[in-house]
Amino acid sequence: MTVAQQTPPTRVPPAPSVRPPRNGRWSGFNHLLTARLLELKREPEVIFWVFGFPVLLALGLGIAFRNKPADITPVAIVAGPGADSALSLLQHSSRSSSIRATVAAEAEALQGFRLGKYDLVIVPSGPGSFQYRYDPARPESVLSRSEVDDALQSGAGRKDPLPTTAVASSEPGSRYIDFLIPGLLGMNLMNSGMWGIGFALVDMRQRKLLKRFVGTPMRRTDFLLALTSSRLVLMVIEIVLLLGFGVLAFHMRVQGSVFTILLLTTIGAISFGGLGLLTASRAQKIESVSGLMNLVMMPMWIFSGVFFSSERFPAMLQPFIKLLPLTALNDALRATILQGASLGAQTGRLLVLLLWGGISFALALRWFRWT
């Protein structure tokens, strides 16, 4: 009786309805994923780097490299006897619309040529003859020389032995922006996979949060899975944004099926997620993981054909370049988005991605430092 009296009457035991049900196998994973997504949503920088930045980049580059109606080649004619006749020949030729000729003093003309103001310098050298100054390393200079030569020769009365005609073609699918968007998609998957996972991990390790988590019955694989899955959710939004932007702003045509694109990007995201895990598997400080990340990503920024085709590198390097995960992903994305290639046609690229992802995931699990 006395025992009963000692219990304070105010403390009411919680109603049974408040008690949560027994947690199932995936409870930990679900809670981790929810928490991670909430955190990401509340991080304004994440929203910008993941969503705003690639769209801004595509917009900027798309404008810079937009297909101009036709290139106008600026040339300089060195002032002196013969300069006026060259000028009038050019102005009256059939190509006068694509050549803008200026008469300038020799020093000024050469200075302008050096600075890229003129593509070509025409030096009158005696009656009715001209000398071209051009730079063989500059494609526009080479082009300008043949354009100007054509104009001068035909203006002077040359008859072409073969009748030829040309039709202009700049269809969606072959423009720079079409090349660029799949590359940006690939690069973004790499960046967000590496930074998003690697950074978050090292940050949590530094804050002793990883150690705190392993002090609970949490399954370690659940944790890594949830972290990767949170990136997959972001990835879907990213793809929709970038492709949607390309379609709406630049009238890009997506040839491949949405399902194939989604599958490819998922494999890509997992592959880079694994690489991110591996890179961050032991680092204790944000500073040290930053260096490692850059070291891992640098070759891919350069070689993997984000902004220009990787085919431009010497043939000797090609086998190495083709084995980089970002090259495989970019090539596969371009083939699918631009040419509608099926997955079956690119098993090699898929294999490269899966191997990178699988091996780095396995190594990361082995070396991972939780404390």
Place this chain on the structure above:
Amino acid sequence: MAPAIQCRDLRKTYDGKVEAVRGLNLEIQAGECFGLLGPNGAGKTTTIEILEGLLAPTSGQVTILGQTWKEHARELREVMGISLQETRLSEKLTVLETIKLFSGFYREPRAPVEVLEQMQLSEKADSWVGKLSGGQRQRLAVATALVGNPKILFLDEPTTGLDPQSRRQLWDIIRSFQQAGGTVLLTTHYMDEAERLCDRLAIVDHGQVIAEGTPPDLIERLGGHHMVEFQVDGTSNGDAIDVWRALPGVESVRHDNGLVCLNVREPHLTIPALLDAVEKEGSQLLHLTTRQASLEDVFVRLTGRHLRED
């Protein structure tokens, strides 16, 4: 029944050089609140993290509720709650979200809302963790340990850096956990915390237990419950020490910052004799106080150093 926590001849050597723990033995019964008391760097954190299964010992055995980490890790994690010395929980989750996250890891957790109420954090349930005060953060850290409905609670310096009110709040929480049948192992370098909270404690220094028992036991072992502290002018202290030791009822003598501290069994006999002795020496008493002996005195007696010394 197996002890709640037991370790034998525990050793931990970092990088083959630094010996953090050197042959430590503990046996903690279920329902006890046990404290590891010692200065910074004594090996308390290393010890508690080995017991928590977060660090592997270099050698020695650990059993928790009769089970080992090697064979029963997952079962053991279900029945223990831990609070590390320093964990920065995610700042952009709310208090309730954080507790829910941790509750998700356990098979049969307590209701998050109920835990928050017990920790007096209900008002802060929807605040971001980044906006909490130090005391609130520490209560949240303990809440993450309690939400799994543990049988054993491990707390590594739970009140370091907290204001007095927050400390008292945490003490109440720890006591009520213990009253509900839980076992607590905590580390601290606050002797008052150890004295008030712990049923038994082990004083740890240089990776070894140098004394173990209930707080009154340990003080009893000093030889006397009272401390007489005084200061005299002039005379050389070195010669005088024998004079003080010869006084009736004095168990031990030490110098502490110009103060002479006598550990005394019966102050009413010692003090008159002390006054006579001072007069005979022809010197002047500048200062005299008496107080109850504390764990700090035990520690100083055992090691010659203060707990909080850096």
